[in-house]
Amino acid sequence: MTVTDLRTRLAGMTGEELDLLESKLRAKVWQRKWDRWTPYPWQVAPAKVPTMGWWLQLGGRGTGKTDGCARYMVAHVNGPPCDERVPGGHRMAIVAPTQGDAVEACVNGPSGLKGHDPRVVLRTTAGGTFARWPSGAEAKLFGAHSPDDIERLRAGGNRCLVWMEEVAAQRRLKEALTHSEMGLRLGANPHYIGSTTPKPRTEIIELKGRADVVVTQGRTRDATHLPQAQRDFLVQKYAGTRMEAQELDGVLLEDIEGALWSRTRLDATRVGAVPPLVRIVVSIDPAAKGGDESDEMGIIVVGLGQAYIPDRNGFARRHGYILDDLSGRMSPEECMRKAAQAYHAWKADLVIAEVNNGGDWIGTTLRQIDPTVNYDTVTATRGKATRAEPAAAIFDQLAAHIVNVLPELEEQLVTWVPGDDSPDRLDACVWAITKLMLAPAGNLAAVA
Template sequence: MKVPRWREWRDEIEACPQAELQRRVRRLGQEMLDAFGPAWVMNAHEEQLPPEGDDWRIWLMMAGRGFGKTRAGAEWVSALARMNPTLRIALVGATIEEVARVMVRGQSGLIAVAAADEDVIWRPSAGVLTFASGAQAFAYSGANPEGLRGPEHHVAWCDEIAKWARADETWDNLMLGLRLGPRPMVLATTTPRPVALVRRLIAEAKTTRGRTADNRHLPPDFVAAMTARYGGTRLGRQELDGELIEEVEGALWTRALIERCRAGPPLNPLPQAGGEALRRVVVGVDPPASAGGDACGIVVCGAAADGMLLVLDDRSACGLGPDGWARAVVAAAQDWGAERVIAETNQGGEMVAAMLRGVDAALPVRSVKARYGKAQRAEPVAALFEAGKAGFAGAFPELEDELCGLLRGGGYDGPGRSPDRADAMVWAMTELMPGTSGAPRRSLPPPSLLKGRGDWTSSKGHSGERHEMVRPEGRPGCRAAFFVCGHGGAVGGGAVAAEL
């Protein structure tokens, strides 16, 4: 089977002086012109061209909407059909109707990319497309794997594999029949979704990725509008940026929870615009252990007049020394008019507050010391989001990725070594919880950590409920108590015994 030399042709043409262009194109010969019109060779962006070399069998193109996946697939199949008159091609979509509507008759489909003098015939009743060369393409559905049991092909183009109803069975039957010719090949074009077949192909295939914004032929207004509306959200990262967004089993935050808690577009730092009323604003800080270590988590959170707690800004920074991150914290506090900074002092002790006050002597700093793991400290905060009492004013992709890696009961399975952004958010949110305004407080133990530690007694008072734990006889430590505030049901102030 003849295979077009896309990249080689384009490199030769791009390197050619204008005066020699016609001679060079003639030298490349009819082979190139038969395979592609010069316009596609020169206008395709890098990720729309097949992988280099001949050592691949599966090509996965995983990209955002509007990237040009359909055009790339149609041009690839058409070029192979022009050069190989006996080619048998499988066209597999989510349904037969989608094969016809998108892959064959779509705006960028096989009929649309045919040359003006090419007679491409589509017989919908038979599901067969016949190219001018005599090569044929056959339509199949990702919902009907039995349709691919038996037929043999040289080449396949599979579209939107993440949507296939019976993806694994359909793929396996296709691959078992992809055995004609010396080099069978398959192209799978899809918007990424965390389904088994997509994960499998990422491990097995040559993969190219792309974003909606990479397609320079899209109207700039469209790209700007989509980015403004969906940029940074789970939907935008998947559908526009072509990212594969995974869910972690047992996570405190899920992607669905985060989207449900999206409280609207970003708010503006002071002076507040549009009448947004924030009753309190604080900055949470999780300092790095060293300049070359983890990020310094710097997250701004606020309490709205209606009691809703909001993530306002993520100013976290990597690779900064103490003076650098201290200045970033002070800048965030000043920009948002924060009433105080909540800084964890496990790494650096009193030096943390000293560094911050070295930049701004008047900066109100409250030092807090972590006594439980990051995931365990996050449990009461996650409960606020689940109850609809906390949300995100805007999109914060890196912070959200970390939140989705914090595991219920303890542990972390997310990006980076440590969820520093998430921890900074937890400190800020904990400070803003009902019942905490004014008086200093220590972080409260999460329910999962207290479970089985002793016997609890409860009593109700005017302002809420008091829960007290008494250790069984013979165990160290004596009592621990915390309050559940009567307004809103969130964990409020209190103290925790040192030897829980």
């Protein structure tokens, strides 16, 4: 058949016939791509995941964790129906750190659902955002970052499969697990799949130890789809470090020998609500060289409690509360804008910033953005360990608390060992605790 003949035949088809043809062609394209996929060993799911159990992929960067879970979900949709009463036989959920992450990584991205099944369409309705298949099967997309995300998950409906993407990076992981589990009750074998670079969070450690959780683990050095030069560079750069073990080899590190903070201590002192406060500080630890966006800007909000509460030694004192972590990679202007917004949102008393490491730009930029902010500087005259140890001791005395969960900050606290370069979130947290609980009034430099 010539191209002209084909065009003539297509022109003579009805709309319904064209839709049917498109559907058949999409199915052939999908089948061709599906048959060509060769998984890594750690991307091979167990023959059957236990009911209410997990298949959990722990992997280094670039090991295809998202890819493996996306393929699993597509295979699930195209397998036997879990419940004949629902369209397509399947109602699933995807929970990611944010709903945007679920859209970008799990659906639209090169390793997402569309990469494995081009028939998937993304739809946003009054009921939420969904990945849908021609059969009617669907996966609803959720975030796990804000209280509103958790309320949506609470009302998320019954599901037969839940995919938790980047589990360890979910800010409200505990609540996300609780509410997704409540809705995991459709079909004869409802269960989870999970993909994450491991981080020392209580929930991840508990999951790894459960008998109904099947764990597979991949290493960046074995991810042969990545260029060899890139793998060699990463392995050589981080060889022998905790970064290599966690971020490249997918090893779940628990409490680190020599670390000033422990996961057990953070959990023991954690609180779920903000008490009445007498003072609040927004602390900034700038990236090197005044805002290189490849480095993080540390922005931590800490408050001093109003009540005098006995510490571990029975001494009544005001306790410190770590309220928020706004850190990230950003420009100097965005950093100052976030700090000013936090200052007003929390009704803070002061913004403080370290100026040793190229931070002289902070005061100028902050005053340009918001001259109403009360601002002061701190200058380090002692080593980082000398500054951090008294702040860590306050946690040991049960007098400092993280409010809810701040996973990125917590990871830095429990993995940093004196002698290593201290990360920006940790530094900002230490400055704030020092200002509120350790520094004599108006004399920060004396204890810096």
